[in-house]
Amino acid sequence: MLSGIDYFVVVAYLIGIMLLGLYFRKFVHSSKDFFLAGKALPFWAIGMSIVVSDIGAQDFVGISGQAYRYGIAVGNFDWIGSVPAMLLAAFIFVPYFWKAGVYTIPEYLGRRYNDGVRTLASLTWIVFFAFNLGIVFWASAILLETLMGWPQWFSIILTASVVGLYTLMGGLAAVVMTDVIQMVIMFIGGAAVVFLGFHEVGGWDGMVDKLAVVRENHQSYLELMQPVDTKTPYPWTGILFGLTFVMANAYMIGNQAVVQRCLAAKNEWHAKASMIWGAFLKMFIPVLVLFPGLMAVSLHPELEEGDMAFPTLITSLLPPGLGGLMFAALLAGLMSSIDSMVNSTATLWTKDVYQRYMNRNATDAHYLFIGKIATVVLLLFGVLTSRVSEYFEGLYVAIQTFLSFFQGPTFAILLLGIFWKRATQWGGLVGLVGGITVSGLLHVFQDRLFTIQDPFLYVSWWSFVAGLILTVTVSLFTQPHPHQRLEGLVFGLAKKG
Amino acid sequence: MLYLASFFDTFAKTAKMILNFDWLSGVSVGAARWIFLSLFIAIGIVVCLIPSDYIFEGVKERTWWRDLRLWGLATLASIFATYYIF
Numbered sequence: 001m002l003s004g005i006d007y008f009v010v011v012a013y014l015i016g017i018m019l020l021g022l023y024f025r026k027f028v029h030s031s032k033d034f035f036l037a038g039k040a041l042p043f044w045a046i047g048m049s050i051v052v053s054d055i056g057a058q059d060f061v062g063i064s065g066q067a068y069r070y071g072i073a074v075g076n077f078d079w080i081g082s083v084p085a086m087l088l089a090a091f092i093f094v095p096y097f098w099k100a101g102v103y104t105i106p107e108y109l110g111r112r113y114n115d116g117v118r119t120l121a122s123l124t125w126i127v128f129f130a131f132n133l134g135i136v137f138w139a140s141a142i143l144l145e146t147l148m149g150w151p152q153w154f155s156i157i158l159t160a161s162v163v164g165l166y167t168l169m170g171g172l173a174a175v176v177m178t179d180v181i182q183m184v185i186m187f188i189g190g191a192a193v194v195f196l197g198f199h200e201v202g203g204w205d206g207m208v209d210k211l212a213v214v215r216e217n218h219q220s221y222l223e224l225m226q227p228v229d230t231k232t233p234y235p236w237t238g239i240l241f242g243l244t245f246v247m248a249n250a251y252m253i254g255n256q257a258v259v260q261r262c263l264a265a266k267n268e269w270h271a272k273a274s275m276i277w278g279a280f281l282k283m284f285i286p287v288l289v290l291f292p293g294l295m296a297v298s299l300h301p302e303l304e305e306g307d308m309a310f311p312t313l314i315t316s317l318l319p320p321g322l323g324g325l326m327f328a329a330l331l332a333g334l335m336s337s338i339d340s341m342v343n344s345t346a347t348l349w350t351k352d353v354y355q356r357y358m359n360r361n362a363t364d365a366h367y368l369f370i371g372k373i374a375t376v377v378l379l380l381f382g383v384l385t386s387r388v389s390e391y392f393e394g395l396y397v398a399i400q401t402f403l404s405f406f407q408g409p410t411f412a413i414l415l416l417g418i419f420w421k422r423a424t425q426w427g428g429l430v431g432l433v434g435g436i437t438v439s440g441l442l443h444v445f446q447d448r449l450f451t452i453q454d455p456f457l458y459v460s461w462w463s464f465v466a467g468l469i470l471t472v473t474v475s476l477f478t479q480p481h482p483h484q485r486l487e488g489l490v491f492g493l494a495k496k497g
Numbered sequence: 498m499l500y501l502a503s504f505f506d507t508f509a510k511t512a513k514m515i516l517n518f519d520w521l522s523g524v525s526v527g528a529a530r531w532i533f534l535s536l537f538i539a540i541g542i543v544v545c546l547i548p549s550d551y552i553f554e555g556v557k558e559r560t561w562w563r564d565l566r567l568w569g570l571a572t573l574a575s576i577f578a579t580y581y582i583f
């Protein structure tokens with residue numbers, strides 16, 4: 001439980017973040033200001049925002065929980081599962097998206113393939129974000145209940161209200177700039193836990209010695225590489241094929257919440273630099289979210305649920321004042337994830353669905369209004385569906401399972417779309433639909449088909465392969481696009497004029 | 498009928514072996530680590546080969562610290578060290 005000074009830190013943080021977010025209200029005059037921050041953001045803010053949006057309170061809880069169960073191998077997600085993909089995005093994909101002047105990734109897919117692909121991709125992301133929002137709210141409720149003893153519904157409604165207010169008023173600029181502050185707080189709070197945890201376990205050597213006592217397989221706990229026949233969800237083959245080649249690229253290149261920030265960069269150099277700066281910052285994330293899980297194994301080896309590792313550690317380790325700071329850090333991670341998902345989903349809905357199918361010729365002020373309405377509706381949906389997460393064993397695995405369904409096929413058509421000019425609209429559509437179908441089938445029959453636990457990495461790889469094969473096959477049998485339609489959309493085909 | 502059942506049994510076993518990457522089970526964890534390290538080296542080489550004009554697109558003044566290739570190489574060096582150690 002928190003003390004008086006902790007409450008002061010938390011309340012000061014909440015008020016400060018809300019005021020900062022509301023300050024950006026004065027810059028929102030058009031839908032471009034709301035969705036793309038007027039295309040005026042610097043690389044350092046975008047990079048920090050990408051990182052903090054990707055790492056939320058659910059990762060502190062979820063990744064620590066996975067580290068508690070399986071060890072350091074879960075760090076692959078933030079190291080090899082981010083850095084190479086972010087470099088690829090920085091040097092190849094982001095400049096193309098930025099130059100194309102699109103608002104959303106599905107909008108790019110629509111120009112490259114057809115409206116069917118655009119709509120399917122957009123609706124998929126909308127559904128994913130909407131349910132993911134529920135998971136994030138649920139993670140916050142667990143944390144707040146453990147730390148403060150607050151009822152779950154009270155925590156969820158408080159978070160939704162604060163985030164909703166500044167996201168609604170300040171748009172993407174408010175989201176990104178509050179993320180900058182939130183990242184600093186998250187790094188300080190996370191570092192405090194790691195520092196105190198190491199002090200408690202007797203440093204790195206002390207932690208390794210304690211691990212050897214409480215875990216039979218302690219050596220594999222400290223190995224990033226797990227053998228093919230491991231019973232953990234992280235064999236090196238899954239990490240290489242499923243994570244590095246597919247999921248990481250799909251996430252960093254095809255994820256609207258990530259790429260939308262780069263689209264809001266003030267110029268092409270800033271767009272590229274933001275991704276590389278983000279990749280560098282990403283290197284530090286596992287230290288903050290993974291090491292507490294390992295420390296918890298040493299200090300509290302008797303926990304029944306891995307997801308309780310982080311909350312247990314911070315309640316047992318942190319002195320007054322720092323408890324409040326860590327709590328603010330968790331709230332920061334949580335709020336940054338929520339604001340990103342909400343803003344991105346509002347953009348997807350307004351640009352790809354509403355403007356495309358419901359009202360093509362409205363004024364810009366009308367689309368701005370629709371974006372704000374979508375923000376409110378989505379927050380309400382997230383609050384109402386938050387209890388769905390209760391039925392999943394591990395929060396992080398649940399999110400990855402959702403992602404693995406369509407990440408592979410989406411990346412397959414993005415990759416072919418930008419590098420292979422022969423890819424056709426029907427090839428893209430069949431590749432996306434067929435790939436998602438394969439994902440679904442593999443997931444349904446996973447107990448019969450796979451030998452590891454939670455084979456989401458393998459599912460994502462094989463659905464990517466299916467999407468690739470289907471797109472190529474159908475493209476070869478259908479009419480190619482005229483050359484001029486592909487200018488500015490395919491690598492090596494510059495836009496004329 | 499028996500032949501058909503045997504065919505499906507063999508097919509299911511082969512599919513399972515492919516899907517689970519059992520065909521790579523002979524690769525040791527140490528060798529796998531070097532596959533990852535080689536990947537970082539390969540990406541580093543590709544980054545070095547990107548033309549300057551593309552790197553500095555949108556920049557008014559070309560300074561060494563704005564060279565994004567150096568940023569990329571620094572990040573790759575840190576991930577290389579991490580995978581080399583762990």
